[in-house]
Amino acid sequence: MNSLFHQALQNPEKIAIVDQDNTYTYRSLTERARAIAAFLLNGKIDLNDSRVAYMVSPGFDYVSTQWGIWMAGGIAVPLCTSYPLPSLQYVIEDTGTEIILTGAEYEDLLAPYAVDPSIRFVRLSEGIPESDPFNLPTIDPNRGAMILYTSGTTSLPKGVLTTHAIIEAQISTLIIAWKWTSEDHTLCLLPLHHVHGIINVVSSALWAGATVEFMHPFDAKTLFQIFLEGKLNVFMAVPTIYFKLISEFESYSESDQRLLFSAMEKFRLMVSGSAALPVSVMEKWKSISGHYLLERYGMTEIGMAISNPYVGERRAGHIGQALPGVDVRLVDEQNAPIEPGQPGEIQIKGPSVFKEYWGKPEATAKSFTQDGWFKTGDIAVLDEGYFRILGRDSVDIIKSGGYKISALEIEEVLRKHPAIKDCAVVGMPNEEWGELISAVLVTDENLDLKLLSKWIREQIPAYKTPRHYLVLAELPRNAMGKVVKNELKALFLTVQQP
Structure with a gap:
């Protein structure tokens, strides 16, 4: 990496991180990361791909911990700060974690591992000794760098192993495509x-020599106050x-x-991702911010493709067009290229594709074609040069009466009804x-x-209209704002249909 x-070496006095009213330069970030690396090595020459899990709040400590793990030759395993202990145990045990670093606020939650003789337990609250690190190991780009876990919306989460070279490919394509520079403040x-x-926010900004400000937890009023300060010019978020x-x-x-509006209009870039962006939200945001x-x-x-x-x-x-250095194709169920304008599975090839699912060689093999294309499971159509997502084959593509129907298309129509604030569509076995x-x-x-059914039949063909409805106060979502549709399917199985 x-x-x-x-x-960090190019402009060491530049502000790298803004964290709870404190500012940190690239020099201080590098020095802290090197001290953490030396502490983790504890006299060793190299961590040799030891898995190092860390549960640290977003900000300076988080980034310096991650960089320190990489500098020491470890594989970084970030733990979700909102997960309960059983979910954390799954990640820690699945990766075979050897070292755990924890911020003060998570020490009690992770306390059971403090007495585990097979794990080195590091409390950041006890301090990392200032040191003049000896020569840190030279890390081959093809070595493991990080294990992130899939959302687990359709099965148990799988650990996705990336190398330093893969992470560099994921970042560098965004630097080119989204025009990151050292003048940016996100x-x-x-x-x-x-x-x-x-990758998209923190690593891309730091690669470019930009400034990253952290906000935790999210609060809409506070965020707008930050917007009004006029420092930010890049913003990325999920549809929710x-x-x-x-x-x-x-409400203002x-x-x-x-x-x-005047403050937001001055931003150079605003991005949405991680879940499908309703057209209605995109159009409304344009009207209040000036940004499409x-x-x-x-x-x-x-990464991003x-x-x-x-x-x-x-x-x-x-969703647009292929990013620089990324190959994209659409294929049918036999992995054969589809006719133009027909729906097919998105398959990806390139240096940004992950190495393997950690400890799951069979799952890894099944996720690639024989000629090396990664099978995303997402169905799309190429529409006049732009890809349009129809949904995930196992979740959003409903096979009903011989038709393949996009749940996302139906959701977009339902959102146009003035009484519907949010919605999700699933296919139930029949x-x-x-x-x-x-x-x-x-x-x-x-x-x-009944009136809703009549209304929607005026919007889309009858074979695409819902047969059953369920009303909830809110939709179940994961940490990235994606609706967990398997939970909705379970509800349909247990609740009496109207």
Whole structure:
């Protein structure tokens, strides 16, 4: 990862991190990381790919810990700060973690590992001794660097192993595509156990020599106050955050709204990802900020692969075009190229694709074609040069009555109904139809579902209309804002249908 550390040497007095009103230069970040590396090595020459798990709040300590692990030759295993102990145990045990570093606020949660003789337990609250590190190991780019876990929305989470070279490829393509420079100032409010936060925001900014400000936890009012300070010019978030910001914006007076619009209009880039962005949210955000959000497509296994252009047309409902250095194709169920305009599975090849699922050689083999293409499981169509996602084959593609139907398309239509605040569509097993289209709605009103069915039949063909509805106060989501559709399917199985 020498390239990631390179900017720290170029302008050491530049502010790298803003963390709870404290500022840290690239020099202080590098010195802290090297001290952590020396402490982890504890006299060894190299950690030799030991898995080092760390549960540290977002900010300076988080980044310096991650860099220190890499400098010492360890494989970084970031732990989600909102997970309960059983979920953390799964990651720690699955990776065979040998060292755990914890911030003060997580010491009690992880306390059972403090007495585990097979694990070295490091409390950051006890301090890392200042040291003049001896020569740190030279790390081959093809060595393991990080294990991130998939969202686990369709099965148990799998550990995704990337190398230093793979991470460099994931970052460098974004530096080119999104025009990162050392003049940028961004804000990270995304979880740092996922690609979106670690790669797209933090690592890309630091690679470019930019400044990263951290916000934890998210608060819409506080975020808008930061916007008004005028320092930020790059912002990335998930659709649910944009939805909350829109709601907060609409509660303000007209004069305050004008001030915010003026502040946001000056940003050079605003990005949405990690979940499908409803067209309605994109259009509303444009009206309140002046920005047409840049939507992109990626996964834990591949980093980012497809993006709407930084300069040029950004199409609502589309994820864009292949990023530099990334090969993308659409294929049928036999991995054969599909006819133009037909739906097919997105498959990816290139230096940014992960190495393997940790400890799961069979799952790794099944995820690649014989000629080395990674099978994403996502279905898309190439629409006049731009990819448009139809959904995930196992979750969002409903096979009903001989048709393959996109749940995302139906959700987009339902969101146009004035009484529906949010929704999700799933396919429920049915002997006659294969799967029945079923919709979960979030609404403040007492909806007449018969009138809703009549309304939606006026919008889309009858075979695409939901047969069953369920009304909830909110949709279950994971840490990245993705709806957990398997939980919704379970609810349909247990709740009496209307």
